[in-house]
Amino acid sequence: MTRRLTLLGLALLVVPALVRGLWFYQGVYWRRSPVSTPEYASFTVPLPPLSTAEAPAARNASPGAHVLVDQSHANNFLAAELEPLLREVSAHGGQVEFLTSSDSGSLATRLAAATALVVAAPNAPFMRDEVQRIEAFVGRGGRVLVLTDPTRGSPQYDSYYSDTSTPLDDSSAANTLLAPFEITVADDYLYNLNENEGNFRNVLLTHFAASPLTADLGRVAFYAAHSIASPTGLALIYADENTLTSRTDRGGDLAAAVLAANERVLVIGDLTFLAPPYDHVADNARWISNLASFLLGGEPSRAPTDFPYIFSGPVVVQALGELEMSTDLITALSSLQSALDESGLALTISESPKATANRIVLATYADQEELSPFLGGFEIGLPGADGDPLGTGELQLPGWRTLDASAVGLMLVARNEGQTTLTLIGADASALIELISALATHDFSMCIGQEGIAACATGPADLASLDFAFADNDFTALDGGLP
Amino acid sequence: MNMRAWKLSALGPAWRWVGLALLLAAGILVALLIPRPVVGTIYLNTPIEAVSAREVIAQIDEARNNPRVRAVVLVLDSPGGTVADTEAVYLELARLRGAKPVVSTIGTMAASGAYYLAVGSDFIFAMPTSQVGNVGVIGSLPPRPSVVEDVASTGPYKLFGGPRDSFLRQLEAVKVGFIQAVSLGRGERLMLTTEEIARGEIYLGSDALRLGLVDALGGPSQAAAHAARMAHIAHYAVADLRELAGLPAATFVPFFYMAEDGRATAYPLEAGLFLLYVPPAEGRQP
Numbered sequence: 001m002t003r004r005l006t007l008l009g010l011a012l013l014v015v016p017a018l019v020r021g022l023w024f025y026q027g028v029y030w031r032r033s034p035v036s037t038p039e040y041a042s043f044t045v046p047l048p049p050l051s052t053a054e055a056p057a058a059r060n061a062s063p064g065a066h067v068l069v070d071q072s073h074a075n076n077f078l079a080a081e082l083e084p085l086l087r088e089v090s091a092h093g094g095q096v097e098f099l100t101s102s103d104s105g106s107l108a109t110r111l112a113a114a115t116a117l118v119v120a121a122p123n124a125p126f127m128r129d130e131v132q133r134i135e136a137f138v139g140r141g142g143r144v145l146v147l148t149d150p151t152r153g154s155p156q157y158d159s160y161y162s163d164t165s166t167p168l169d170d171s172s173a174a175n176t177l178l179a180p181f182e183i184t185v186a187d188d189y190l191y192n193l194n195e196n197e198g199n200f201r202n203v204l205l206t207h208f209a210a211s212p213l214t215a216d217l218g219r220v221a222f223y224a225a226h227s228i229a230s231p232t233g234l235a236l237i238y239a240d241e242n243t244l245t246s247r248t249d250r251g252g253d254l255a256a257a258v259l260a261a262n263e264r265v266l267v268i269g270d271l272t273f274l275a276p277p278y279d280h281v282a283d284n285a286r287w288i289s290n291l292a293s294f295l296l297g298g299e300p301s302r303a304p305t306d307f308p309y310i311f312s313g314p315v316v317v318q319a320l321g322e323l324e325m326s327t328d329l330i331t332a333l334s335s336l337q338s339a340l341d342e343s344g345l346a347l348t349i350s351e352s353p354k355a356t357a358n359r360i361v362l363a364t365y366a367d368q369e370e371l372s373p374f375l376g377g378f379e380i381g382l383p384g385a386d387g388d389p390l391g392t393g394e395l396q397l398p399g400w401r402t403l404d405a406s407a408v409g410l411m412l413v414a415r416n417e418g419q420t421t422l423t424l425i426g427a428d429a430s431a432l433i434e435l436i437s438a439l440a441t442h443d444f445s446m447c448i449g450q451e452g453i454a455a456c457a458t459g460p461a462d463l464a465s466l467d468f469a470f471a472d473n474d475f476t477a478l479d480g481g482l483p
Numbered sequence: 484m485n486m487r488a489w490k491l492s493a494l495g496p497a498w499r500w501v502g503l504a505l506l507l508a509a510g511i512l513v514a515l516l517i518p519r520p521v522v523g524t525i526y527l528n529t530p531i532e533a534v535s536a537r538e539v540i541a542q543i544d545e546a547r548n549n550p551r552v553r554a555v556v557l558v559l560d561s562p563g564g565t566v567a568d569t570e571a572v573y574l575e576l577a578r579l580r581g582a583k584p585v586v587s588t589i590g591t592m593a594a595s596g597a598y599y600l601a602v603g604s605d606f607i608f609a610m611p612t613s614q615v616g617n618v619g620v621i622g623s624l625p626p627r628p629s630v631v632e633d634v635a636s637t638g639p640y641k642l643f644g645g646p647r648d649s650f651l652r653q654l655e656a657v658k659v660g661f662i663q664a665v666s667l668g669r670g671e672r673l674m675l676t677t678e679e680i681a682r683g684e685i686y687l688g689s690d691a692l693r694l695g696l697v698d699a700l701g702g703p704s705q706a707a708a709h710a711a712r713m714a715h716i717a718h719y720a721v722a723d724l725r726e727l728a729g730l731p732a733a734t735f736v737p738f739f740y741m742a743e744d745g746r747a748t749a750y751p752l753e754a755g756l757f758l759l760y761v762p763p764a765e766g767r768q769p
Contacts, residue, residue: 005499012507016514024520027715029553029584035577037603038663040570045652193678198652200681277648 064312065094068114073122076152081275088292113309115298116143121152122173143298149271150189188247226269233260304411304454316353321367335440411454431458520716523552523724531564545728554710563596563759584713588706596758602668607697609688619683
């Protein structure tokens with residue numbers, strides 16, 4: 001009895017707590033495995049891959065190598081960013097000039113002096129005539145390097161002070177220039193989440209087409225790059241399958257650099273790789289050196305309309321045959337001197353200049369024998385020469401009908417190992433004066449042109465009377481700019 | 484007094500019942516000393532910055548030290564915040580989880596740093612249209628180093644913190660930590676690869692469930708029920724840990740840049756590294 005009562009008492013004391021405890025607590029929380037957190041101490045900042053070899057020296061420039069850097073299209077870059085490339089160009093004899101929108105000379109005029117053109121991150125479109133002149137420049141052998149960059153999508157200039165039209169993103173602006181070369185820069189960026197250079201948009205590229213431009217390259221790093229498409233161009237640098245385009249989030253056949261137009265136009269989807277410190281990451285220094293070689297290798301043929309930029313050094317005037325240096329002729333030559341002065345070039349007169357001198361040769365059609373060394377390669381039939389056996393007084397130009405030599409003067413530009421010769425041929429001294437005047441005033445409105453040749457109406461005749469029709473011939477009307 | 488007199492059996496029948504009743508009353512009183520378990524709730528509906536992180540950590544401390552609190556629900560509605568503050572909360576959550584279960588529930592958004600915290604819990608609920616994910620790091624690059632004439636300093640980066648390039652690479656190191664936190668937190672439930680996570684996408688809650696970024700669709704009450712189940716408690720009470728911790732009502736802390744027209748942008752007021760979602764609708768950075 002006593003024991004039962006004691007147990008009952010204990011139960012009455014304990015059971016309520018037990019019931020309440022079990023009402024609320026039905027087990028014990030027990031974690032099976034410890035909570036894991038990231039091993040923060042093991043994380044390190046990714047470092048850039050460094051090149052194992054010094055960049056090779058860029059080859060020496062062609063005589064008169066002249067790289068024009070366009071800054072007239074709301075270009076969104078700092079000159080310092082191109083410095084590693086332009087330093088290479090300058091160090092190897094190339095001359096570098098910038099063209100800004102406030103410069104007096106137009107792109108067309110300045111191209112006349114250039115052997116290569118660099119267009120970086122444009123944000124204003126290229127006008128139709130600019131495109132045509134750049135196309136002609138490339139056709140004559142000039143090199144064009146177009147650098148685009150997804151980080152330069154909009155201009156950093158005050159539109160209030162800009163005379164450009166509505167700014168475009170850099171790929172659209174570049175495409176206005178690149179359309180004739182069948183190259184399209186995509187409005188995208190490449191990225192690689194698998195293996196990159198410190199950030200997903202900094203892509204490491206290891207696939208290269210065989211070209212002097214990619215010689216000795218193992219890996220280059222681009223710091224945000226557009227993809228570039230060209231049905232006819234060469235995908236010079238292209239991405240692996242893990243590198244995707246932001247446009248579709250897909251990879252495969254994505255080129256970051258394309259070479260086109262007989263290897264004269266190079267388009268790169270990135271600009272940042274040029275700028276320190278990225279210029280020394282991976283094989284970028286070597287790549288930049290190769291780019292400098294590309295720019296230095298341009299040697300465009302010259303046209304008379306490129307005067308005075310066809311010359312890169314002092315010029316000697318040489319009169320052939322019986323041509324007299326009359327007062328009128330010397331006066332006309334003085335106007336040429338003024339034009340050459342603007343380019344810092346001196347003009348002298350000599351009867352027997354050195355063979356290596358740049359020269360302006362003055363002659364009449366009558367000076368057949370003396371002229372012959374200067375006509376090589378032009379395939380011109382002068383009146384009374386072999387091309388005019390009947391002595392009709394007619395002038396035969398390649399791909400052209402015969403012309404009346406008495407009313408037409410010729411300007412011929414020939415380059416040979418850095419030496420430039422401009423040969424002016426007319427019916428007489430007054431015709432030569434008219435040709436000189438056209439050169440000095442850069443007025444070629446009475447001329448038609450072909451590569452290296454301009455045929456200009458002299459005397460009382462005009463283009464119409466000379467039947468300078470444009471159909472069925474290889475000549476183009478000149479208006480003071482490049483053909 | 485004779486000890487025998489205290490035995491129930493020594494009492495008369497009436498007094499026996501009185502004694503039993505007293506024992507029962509004592510038992511009930513003892514039972515009442517057993518506290519009703521509490522599922523503590525922490526609300527994070529602001530960016531994660533110094534003040535909000537400090538308050539959340541205070542609530543985590545309260546949850547850890549208060550024996551009544553047997554489980555915690557973290558109610559998230561945040562675009563994320565600073566890296567260091569997020570990591571501080573994340574590590575405190577990890578300590579708490581060693582002792583008590585933590586369940587997250589996502590309201591409108593748990594992006595970037597807020598999702599960092601979510602993966603630091605044992606179970607994640609989301610609404611079908613919650614915005615979930617945005618794994619990654621952002622930050623404004625420091626200015627290009629230059630000489631500042633009016634401020635003297637003792638090193639090239641004293642005023643700037645470091646080269647711009649180094650800053651970019653630091654983002655990557657922070658990202659690795661974030662992704663590892665996601666991998667550790669979600670484990671085999673995660674259906675995305677590391678690269679897919681690193682894309683920084685925001686998913687709808689329903690998609691996030693399919694991809695293993697969250698565990699179930701539901702709100703705070705489901706989260707509390709799940710937390711209670713994990714803690715093996717029933718008939719629990721839900722309590723705001725802010726009140727239990729004795730914290731004052733949350734105060735507004737300016738975190739985002741205010742435009743000149745007084746409109747708040749989605750960009751942080753101060754430079755730094757952020758685990759933050761910045762909506763694209765805001766347009767350009769000020």
